[in-house]
Amino acid sequence: MIEVKHLDKYFDNGTRQVLYDINATFYDGKVNLIIGQSGSGKTVLVKNLVGLFKPEHGEILYDGRDITKMSRAQLKETRKEIGMLFQGAALFDSETVIDNVKFPLMMFSSMSEKEQLERAQFCIDKVNLTGSEHKYPAELSGGMQKRAAIARAIALNPKYLFCDEPNSGLDPKTSIVIDQLLWDITHEFGITTIINTHDMNSVMGIGENIVFINHGHVGWVGNKDQIYDQDNDELNNFVFATDLFRDVRKYRRAHGYVKTKVEY
Ligand SMILES: Nc1ncnc2c1ncn2[C@@H]1O[C@H](COP(=O)(O)OP(=O)(O)OP(=O)(O)O)[C@@H](O)[C@H]1O
Numbered sequence: 369m370i371e372v373k374h375l376d377k378y379f380d381n382g383t384r385q386v387l388y389d390i391n392a393t394f395y396d397g398k399v400n401l402i403i404g405q406s407g408s409g410k411t412v413l414v415k416n417l418v419g420l421f422k423p424e425h426g427e428i429l430y431d432g433r434d435i436t437k438m439s440r441a442q443l444k445e446t447r448k449e450i451g452m453l454f455q456g457a458a459l460f461d462s463e464t465v466i467d468n469v470k471f472p473l474m475m476f477s478s479m480s481e482k483e484q485l486e487r488a489q490f491c492i493d494k495v496n497l498t499g500s501e502h503k504y505p506a507e508l509s510g511g512m513q514k515r516a517a518i519a520r521a522i523a524l525n526p527k528y529l530f531c532d533e534p535n536s537g538l539d540p541k542t543s544i545v546i547d548q549l550l551w552d553i554t555h556e557f558g559i560t561t562i563i564n565t566h567d568m569n570s571v572m573g574i575g576e577n578i579v580f581i582n583h584g585h586v587g588w589v590g591n592k593d594q595i596y597d598q599d600n601d602e603l604n605n606f607v608f609a610t611d612l613f614r615d616v617r618k619y620r621r622a623h624g625y626v627k628t629k630v631e632y
Pocket residue numbers: 379380386404405406407408409410411412413
């Protein structure tokens with residue numbers, strides 16, 4: 369579990385505040401989404417969460433350990449527990465799939481070559497890329513590249529997985545496959561998965577715990593069922609900006625979908 373408490377972040381020598389008193393919890397074994405308009409502060413929040421930025425105030429507790437107070441060495445240790453999936457797949461073009469997946473094992477584990485190969489193969493099988501081990505990224509579709517990147521992100525068996533816009537550049541059908549995969553590995557391995565996304569299909573499909581950031585503030589927290597039934601104007605402007613989502617909401621209301629209460 370990652371807990372954020374009273375986090376403030378400023379830029380420009382403390383003259384411009386970008387995040388205001390952020391309080392949020394990201395749960396183990398759940399898909400946690402951070403959503404919000406462009407420029408609302410999602411990326412800055414994630415950069416604080418992974419220790420790339422230091423907040424001016426507040427705590428970020430990784431299962432009780434405050435990363436804002438860690439030394440460089442402690443932060444390095446904690447980073448070993450974090451998997452990252454960047455926008456685009458960010459694979460090494462000149463390396464095969466299996467070498468890409470092996471890379472973090474080579475860098476950060478004490479596994480033998482044989483163990484690295486076994487672990488890399490396990491992760492490749494997990495993302496359904498069996499048979500593509502010796503292909504280069506350029507030989508893969510966008511969705512396959514993303515799956516290879518997920519295999520690499522889970523190679524070190526992370527407790528925490530951060531994904532920045534995992535569906536960017538993918539068609540809706542492939543996006544669903546990626547969402548399903550992220551859901552499956554999150555649940556199978558009990559990972560605290562945090563996804564920064566604009567994709568409303570992801571919100572509808574896998575949003576177990578959604579944190580809406582609005583102009584640097586936490587604007588709303590809930591799940592994919594509750595999001596249809598809330599009366600938060602800013603969130604509604606964001607979520608129901610398209611006719612499709614307005615129609616889904618109208619349909620749900622007309623057919624008597626009840627408000628859902630989820631307990632964690
Ligand atoms: N390194 C930085 N230095 C100064 N200002 C920054 C820096 N990084 C981000 N910002 C500012 O912080 C604000 C929030 O940006 P952020 O990238 O977090 O938005 P976002 O919600 O992730 O947007 P998008 O969805 O478009 O990626 C913006 O005003 C941005 O200009």
